[in-house]
Amino acid sequence: MRPLWKRLRQQFNPHSLSKGVKVFAMSVGATAVCMLASLSFLKLEPSRGTALEASAFNGGREFLSPQAAQTSVGQGSQESPGKVVPLGTVFGIKLFTDGVIVASLSDLYTSNGVCCPAAEAGILPGDYLLEADGMEIPSNQSLAEYIGQSAGEAITFQVRRGEQVFETQVTPVYGEGSFKTGMWVRDSAAGIGTLTFYDPSTGCFAGLGHGICDMDTSGVMTLKTGEPMPITLSGVIKGKADAPGQLQGYFSSEEPLGTLLANRETGVYGTLLETPLGEPLEILPKEQVRCGPVQLLVSLDEAGPQLYEGEIVQIANADQLTKNLVIRVTDSRLLQATGGIVQGMSGCPILQDGKLAGAVTHVFTEDPTTGYGIFAQVMWEECQSCQGTG
Numbered sequence: 001m002r003p004l005w006k007r008l009r010q011q012f013n014p015h016s017l018s019k020g021v022k023v024f025a026m027s028v029g030a031t032a033v034c035m036l037a038s039l040s041f042l043k044l045e046p047s048r049g050t051a052l053e054a055s056a057f058n059g060g061r062e063f064l065s066p067q068a069a070q071t072s073v074g075q076g077s078q079e080s081p082g083k084v085v086p087l088g089t090v091f092g093i094k095l096f097t098d099g100v101i102v103a104s105l106s107d108l109y110t111s112n113g114v115c116c117p118a119a120e121a122g123i124l125p126g127d128y129l130l131e132a133d134g135m136e137i138p139s140n141q142s143l144a145e146y147i148g149q150s151a152g153e154a155i156t157f158q159v160r161r162g163e164q165v166f167e168t169q170v171t172p173v174y175g176e177g178s179f180k181t182g183m184w185v186r187d188s189a190a191g192i193g194t195l196t197f198y199d200p201s202t203g204c205f206a207g208l209g210h211g212i213c214d215m216d217t218s219g220v221m222t223l224k225t226g227e228p229m230p231i232t233l234s235g236v237i238k239g240k241a242d243a244p245g246q247l248q249g250y251f252s253s254e255e256p257l258g259t260l261l262a263n264r265e266t267g268v269y270g271t272l273l274e275t276p277l278g279e280p281l282e283i284l285p286k287e288q289v290r291c292g293p294v295q296l297l298v299s300l301d302e303a304g305p306q307l308y309e310g311e312i313v314q315i316a317n318a319d320q321l322t323k324n325l326v327i328r329v330t331d332s333r334l335l336q337a338t339g340g341i342v343q344g345m346s347g348c349p350i351l352q353d354g355k356l357a358g359a360v361t362h363v364f365t366e367d368p369t370t371g372y373g374i375f376a377q378v379m380w381e382e383c384q385s386c387q388g389t390g
Helices: 004-008 030-035 140-148 332-338 376-385
Strands: 050-053 062-064 083-105 108-110 113-115 128-132 155-161 164-170 173-175 178-180 183-199 204-207 223-229 231-237 246-251 258-264 267-272 292-299 305-315 325-329 349-352 355-360 362-364 370-375
Touching (some): 183 267, 223 267, 305 332
Antiparallel strands (some): 050 062, 050 362, 083 128, 083 223, 108 113, 173 178, 223 258, 258 267, 349 355
């Protein structure tokens, strides 16, 4: 099998799309799931009437589907903001948070009754714990050990809530065999996604089209460090109504492909150790993206990328950062193989008129042939701001 980065070196010819761009695909495999087993449960069962992030991490946010979305077709004459090399290559992600995030709180049963020391101290789900008694908290495991050895003495935590940083004291209580505070915390996430494009002007890549969110609080996880990792695809679980499918895969090496610089609402951004080769394509200005036919770059296995037909059926929420497009898979081959959009397709490049128009981000759970997409221009603008970050 050819190394991932040799496959990345294929040239992208916008005049001969049938040759394919090195594609994407995302998946979740046993490796990614096991890495998070001690931190959280994987939420992959959405409710009816929602749009689920088409990525396979430790859980995704769900959004109301756009039953009343307004259609507005842009006809602007704006020039392309820039050129990028479309990638669409499957990749893994390891992300470590800046502090440990409080995922949830729970009551503790003690000899003195039921209590939750963390809640009593004013800590809320979504808070980040930065320090304990003046010491940096390197991991959730180290925090659990420190609390367990507290002997019930109060611990002063430095807490970040949004832009606010404050201190509060939590007094652990003895219950269920050890000293505890009633906090469930998380320090990392792992999963599989898609590299959408590489920007030669900044040396940065963009992927996913949505941020990596905490499964319990739905907030975009604050990045401390992270790495893109090589992935091998191993199969497809076909999607159907109310049961989104998945591209499956596993981390194929412990050697990173580069460095993550940012985890934002619009996607993940970073640098690569090897510069992808390929012919840059123009980004289609968001004002010029229209309802109509598109091509989706999808990889279903290690054989590589294929072009599949789709269409933009609505320009929804054009003035916000995400969920800009409503897209539908129309290609019978892709529908036969996957049932439509599956978890693992976040970041899949969307091509229109030989330009990069956007990326797939969500699947509608009630109809997996449709989902949301994001404007490529939005991701490109975020990518510009990542230059020099890290």
